[in-house]
Amino acid sequence: MNMDDSIRMYALQNAVQFKGKCNPGALVGKIVGEFPDAKDNMQETMQAINRVAREVNSLSLEEQKQAILDLDPEYFESKKEAKEKRKEERKELPELKNAEVGKVITRIAPEPSKYNHIGHAMSFLINYMYAKKYDGKCILRFDDTNPEKESQEYVDAMREDVIDYLGIEVDKVVFASDYNDHLIKKAEELIEKGQAYTCSCKKEKMSLGRREMKECSHRSKDVEIVKKEWDEMKSGLHENMVLRLKIDMEHKNAVMRDPVIFRIVNYPHYRHEEKYKAWPMYDFECAVLEGELGITHVNRSNEFHSRIELQKYIRDLFNLGHVEVRQYARVSVEGAITQGREIRGLVESGEYIGWDDPRLVTLKALKRRGIVRDAYYELAKVIGMSKSNSVLDFSVISSINRRLLDKSAKRFFMIENPREITIKNAPEQEIELDLHPEVMEGGRKFKTNDSFYIEKKDFDDMKNMENIRLMDCLNFIHKENGELEFTNLSYNDFRTEGKKLIHWLPLEDNVDVEILMDDNKTKSGFAEKNIEQLEIGDVIQFERFGFCRLDSIEGGVYKFWFTHK
Template sequence: MASALLEDIKYLGIQPVKVVSISSDLPMLYEQAEKLIRQGNAFVCFCSQEKMRELRHEGFGCSCRNDDTKRNLDEWKKVLGKNYKEGEAVLRLKGDMSSPNHVMRDPVLFRVTYKEHYLQGAKYCVWPLYDFANSVEDGTMGITHVMRSSEFGTMRIELQDRIKDLLKLPRQTIIQYGRFNVRGAVTQGREIRKLMETGAIKSWDDPQLVTIKALRRRGIQPETFWELAIEVGLSPTETNFDWQMISAFNRKVLDPKCSRYFYVENPQKATVKGAPQRKVELKLHPDAPERGSRQFFVSDAFYLSKKDLDAISKLKGASLVRLMDCLNFKKSDSGFVFDSVEYERYRMSGSTIIHWLPADDKSLLSVKVLMPDGSTSKGLAESATAGLKAGEIVQFARFGFCRLESKNEHAKELSFIYCHN
């Protein structure tokens, strides 16, 4: 998990100065604990959880807090030496049992656990709780500002400051912020795990999710995350925003750098009677001629998407339909009839522009696009897409931005994931 998190951070362009694992700092943390015991500010407690819950609720200390320093030091060594079972002993801060902030009422700093650690194995049986570990790590590492989720609560800041003060460690400026929620998306780790168990979601990078992994897979650029963070700000309350906001930022980043191609979803053959045989040249990006172009050899046979054909069949009158950057045609009783090639003619009396592929072209590629709802769009793409590399993002005209996930050169088949329109 830790390395997965690091990968996410690196994708966003953040290079950690140092990565610290608490499990490799245990000897130092034990030393700091001993310091507290010597000061008389921490004690080993043998009371049951139930008893302590009650005492803390009522505001009374247990009898262990009166043990002298020598006995506490001896017991602490025995705890570290694996002489106690889980739940038999804990190290507590001698806090303030009458504090209105219950967190301050003799909280546990360390507890015994014999669960094997993924890095340390069975080497240690005494592990610090979050507040102690964080206070000491932040204090000893020279951290000045701490940013963390407001789910953490403000009551624990008092406890962490207390621990730092007792150990003469510097306090930090704490900035807490609320969760970011994308409306309509599952963002809670708990819910995601549940959906994975049922098989509705296959992995953490499933396109139905808005995890960094899923967004990265879809082609959401690192710059977009920065833009969003600046736009949303560090509000202590939860922030809800729409997917449209993510896609708007990302489109601005992608649009100038992605080449455009034709992908015809659910392709159907259509004939435009009288269409001349000719060569059509289309730019890879209308605003970047230096990027080059691709050529099509067209006749009267085209592939059009079923959706477009259905829409054309509902058109009334003799208005022109334009095959993008190619020709204009009209509907007639006997089918589609060629009208002209000039865009000007279309501009005067046209109703719709659609994209297309030459049906005689033997080098078209089969394409699959994994959609955000988990479904798959299937169709054909122009031959120029054969040169794309995995990871490249393209804009399919009138369909959307898609990131190439894999290609099967042998079968001339490309698998994309949908980013946004």
Template sequence: MSEDLNKLALKYALINAFQYGGTPNSKAVTGKIMAELPEVRKQAKDVILAVEEAINQISKMSNKDIENKLKEIYPEYFVEKPKEKEAPKVLPPLEGAEIGKVVTRLPPEPNGYPHIGHGMSFYFNYYYAKKYDGKVILRFDDTNPKKEKLEYYDAIKQDLKWLKITWDEECNMSDDMELYYKYALDLIDMGKAYVCNCDAEYVSKLRYESKDCPCVSNSVQDNLSLWKEMETAEEGKYSLRLKGDMASKNTVMRDPTMLRVVDHPHPIQGDKYRIWPVYDFACAIEDSVLGVTHVLRSNEFALRIELQDYIRGLLNLRNPKIIEYSRFTVKGAPTSKRLIRPLIEEHVVSGWDDPRLVTIRGLKRRGITPEAIHMVAEEIGLSKSEPEIDWSLIESLNRKVIDSTSDRYYFVPDPKSLEVIDASYQTIQLKRHPDFDRGFRDVHITDKFYISGNDFVSITKGQILRLKDLFNIIIIDTSTNLIKAMHTDEKTSKDELSKIKKIQWVSDKNVKVSVIVPGILYEGENINPNSLTTINGYGEEGIANLKEGDIVQFERFGFVRVDKIDPSGVTVILTHK
């Protein structure tokens, strides 16, 4: 029994030391032994002696030695036990979907960088195509030459790849101009479209009054002749309008414009074309000719469905299944390129990747992961309500993704000096991560340390503190800006340790760190002037070996993403707590 008791005492003492650091708690170890072997309760003295012997043996070991010994005598401890996982949110089945026959499209307009709303829409269309073993088409809706820019085509593809969204085919609407012209002429020949030369203000007045435009009475031949004139006409003189219903309650149906003259070079087509289709005309045709079976999009386009179906009906084109959901907003952040662009132009934000923005690039720079964006989409789902996404949801889902992969480091903001006059120069090992399989990191210490300004102002002479994961100190002098302390060798039990204040520290072997802290950009309708702040401090020296884009956790501070490393130090962005 004595040999078994000694082994059991060593086992639980090692576990206690490995889990909590410092000297094992003798009461906790004794309790574990008696719980496993109730019969030894009558041999309490033997148990106490065995525990004391085990603790004495362990007190001479380094963290690494403790881990290795524990692996030697109790390898089962390191076998990860399966955790009960929360059932993931699942998007509902796709109405009318058949395996192998679903075709969806990703239809970005290359007039800016995508934001989280686009990302979620992309994900819905990608998810269902893959779920039903179908096809995804990346289609650039680029029929507005004045807004499209070449840089955005590649930027959008880069963002999609970062989002881990792939596609099977790629095309540009602007490559199908001749097709749009063919269908436009078909509508003229049918007597379903006419060329209008009225000015925009007059057209708007007639629509408001539900009155026909005089041009609606043009003959087919007159419209064909005017169409020919459109090729060289000045911008704004002519437009091709569909004969809809000027009395319709859906104002979109009141003889809408289908094509118009745009005197501006296109980033891909150049000056080849001057007559350009509006979105409704081009989209109605493309969704059919590309074989799109399902269109998942926000309900801001709800009024357009009737018009696009009408166009397809006239041209004998098939209608896709339209599935709508409410447009997403994020609290305190603009989710529209129309609102983001002026913020950039007026230098309110630094660019499309400003970490206060919910653009894909802003989220990436902040440290939000593609998986978190997927999870937000699944959490919200195809909601018909008007969901305002709170940052706390994005952060909690992102934390689930990054917590298990983010190495831990020490950082102190507003650093103040602390001297432990009898501390020895040594290299210690700290856990790289709570997951022991991730190993340890080396930290070099001397008698010089830095602690945070907040801890500094609360320290009093004679106070006993613990430098986290290191040792206890007693404060001996607080009369200057340099606090002096001595190392205390007094053994501390687990219960006593829990009552001692633990403070974060870095040694004088450190690196300067600037933390950019993004906040809520809008407070109501007003710009928050304090939406971007910087916290300066020192981090442990290993931070200098990180790479741009690495996401780590500054213990007791928050998760951060490395933004820049240069000779002056490291700049990180606070992802979230």
């Protein structure tokens, strides 16, 4: 960049920063620092600075912003991402309480009843990252004690999410349902001690009793009767009967008012079929197994706050040791549907194409869109730092992902709404463009003549006598009579006089593309033939359109999923 170019860029940046008004004095230090020889003739340097400042100040704020984009199309995005990067680099997960290097054991505990979404990913990663931070271990425990909702399909999907997609290296994989005999024995220990009782109250009556802090009439049953009814429960009898833990019906925490710890489920289990009829409730299963598996630290979102006391109480009953629980902010994505029941209904009705519908924030959908692994790790650090619930805009996720993709994603041209143009006197050329401006030189070959495709919008926006450049190709002028006339090939000339930088395609050797957008609508167009080098799963950037992931190739049509801008 020569000195005139630098003066113009600095002047535009200064003007945009201060609401359209450039201060010439603010440019002097920048110019002298970049061009030390300018000090030798400060009078001439100041004249140049003042002249450019006047030109810039004559433009509206929007024209100034556009002028910056004409000189550097990525300027504002790069500035935003640089700021975000600095912010992220300052954040690391806080220290855990009572954590010793080499002795920390955390757990990832999904219920295989639906597909994981981004909130689950945060829980998985925060627990895993803490295990790594302290050179400890991380156990993957499937909480599969609800036969009616769970299936092998979800187990397989979660393994893929956790191990393959997120890259979590677990030290052990266990299934809570495999411990059901042990959990039943633990319940029987409580029955024998008179600390648990069978109850056949309806849910409504049980809830009312908790609200009014009144004991249930079943609470005073003789232990022998409880043991008999418990045996019948295990056989599947008394379908509406449950086993309750005897604590305190006047406890200030409603969760502690004689909670249910076992219930009957007459439904085959995907793993154990008809072997069991009595299944533990989450708090009982979780508390016992975390003690038995030696879990030292649990990191969970603060929506489970009221359950912490109950789980500690259960562990204390069995002398299972202490588990440090650290809470972090519950995270949700603005406008996103995450409730499994709601998603299941949308999928079954055909309104959504599946659990990977591009409108969802399931990991299955985000993977297909092109969200890369490291983006989740960076986001987990942000979430793990906060204790205040937050609703994330998807732009936070896309900003992190964009910064990561920008380092390596190949660049290509794609035209959505083509307009054929002829540029008078344009020479025939054989040119080779870079797959990436910094890390992949060359790799995109074109043969051009005087005819091109450009976006219809770019054509409609052309102004008389405006100097325009086809990216990395040639310069032309839009004449008053409507003709487009070649001027030269020099990029430096365009930087001095040019107004617009647009992408293009030759008329021949293009490839049909379809792009499924994040609103589930499809955009069609064609892209340069060089995309034929791509493999399924590659995430690339279509210049001036956005990042996209190649999902499939069908009948010669390259089908992409839109990632984000």
